Amino acid sequence: MPTKKRRIVRKRARKIPVQLKVALAVVLLVLLSPFYYGYILKFASATWFWIRHPNEDRNYRTYESFNIKIPKQYKVHGIDVSYYQGRIDWQKVKQMEDDGVRVSFAFIKATEGLLIVDPYFQRNWREAPKAGIKVGAYHFFRPKSAGLWQANFFLQTITVEKGDLPPVVDVEKLDGVSPSAMRKQLNAFLIQVEEKAKVKPIIYTGLKFYQDHLKGYYDGYPFWVAHYHQPKLKLAEGSWKFWQHSDRARINGINHVVDFNVFNGDSTKLAQLLIK
Numbered sequence: 001m002p003t004k005k006r007r008i009v010r011k012r013a014r015k016i017p018v019q020l021k022v023a024l025a026v027v028l029l030v031l032l033s034p035f036y037y038g039y040i041l042k043f044a045s046a047t048w049f050w051i052r053h054p055n056e057d058r059n060y061r062t063y064e065s066f067n068i069k070i071p072k073q074y075k076v077h078g079i080d081v082s083y084y085q086g087r088i089d090w091q092k093v094k095q096m097e098d099d100g101v102r103v104s105f106a107f108i109k110a111t112e113g114l115l116i117v118d119p120y121f122q123r124n125w126r127e128a129p130k131a132g133i134k135v136g137a138y139h140f141f142r143p144k145s146a147g148l149w150q151a152n153f154f155l156q157t158i159t160v161e162k163g164d165l166p167p168v169v170d171v172e173k174l175d176g177v178s179p180s181a182m183r184k185q186l187n188a189f190l191i192q193v194e195e196k197a198k199v200k201p202i203i204y205t206g207l208k209f210y211q212d213h214l215k216g217y218y219d220g221y222p223f224w225v226a227h228y229h230q231p232k233l234k235l236a237e238g239s240w241k242f243w244q245h246s247d248r249a250r251i252n253g254i255n256h257v258v259d260f261n262v263f264n265g266d267s268t269k270l271a272q273l274l275i276k
Contacts, residue, residue, distance in 0.1 A: 074264070093251055096251060106134070135164055136168055151190075210235075223241060
């Protein structure tokens with residue numbers, strides 16, 4: 001039968017040191033932490049992605065949820081919509097996220113030429129901001145019609161408010177007129193909108209149209225340029241604000257494919273561009 005002294009020794013031998021207890025507690029906290037599992041899941045997801053896409057450019061990678069490739073060096077993303085996308089569930093749009101990519105802004109078609117108002121404009125203009133998405137309205141420009149009249153029609157349809165993106169003129173066709181005639185009417189549109197809205201409008205166009213007809217004429221204006229399915233926009237970094245890089249994105253809450261864009265800057269730069 002063990003002596004009292006031996007029993008005391010055995011009891012002391014079974015005692016766990018304080019340092020070990022602390023270490024075990026730390027390990028348990030890490031293992032039970034949601035951040036730990038988030039890190040592991042993110043690592044596993046990234047590994048599985050590169051197994052499936054072994055030769056893909058890391059800076060221009062496929063985002064499965066959006067079903068498109070997205071240039072990775074940009075942090076602020078957005079879409080542009082018109083009647084073509086139908087009735088949009090903007091809450092679902094806002095909630096969608098894939099590896100840090102989410103929709104932060106939306107350009108919404110308002111008018112075209114002298115007579116056409118997009119049938120979904122008012123609803124989109126009302127519902128997108130409710131979901132927390134920054135919005136800007138755009139007008140599809142028709143060079144055959146008077147630029148001043150088009151500007152007035154556009155301004156009568158939209159409401160320019162603090163916190164919105166500047167209004168946009170979408171010019172991508174000559175419609176049978178000369179480049180100089182197109183620019184004359186575009187100048188009239190821009191001057192009128194800037195005078196009434198107290199902000200320089202954004203000019204949207206395609207890369208080739210910009211290079212052929214606009215480059216060098218509107219250097220003081222922010223540009224939004226379409227150039228699809230390329231890892232890089234082939235323009236000087238300081239010459240553009242937005243890049244429409246895809247016309248095939250799939251977005252939760254939208255039943256048709258949609259254009260996808262990046263902003264050339266961070267969220268602070270985007271905030272500086274908003275109407276004050």
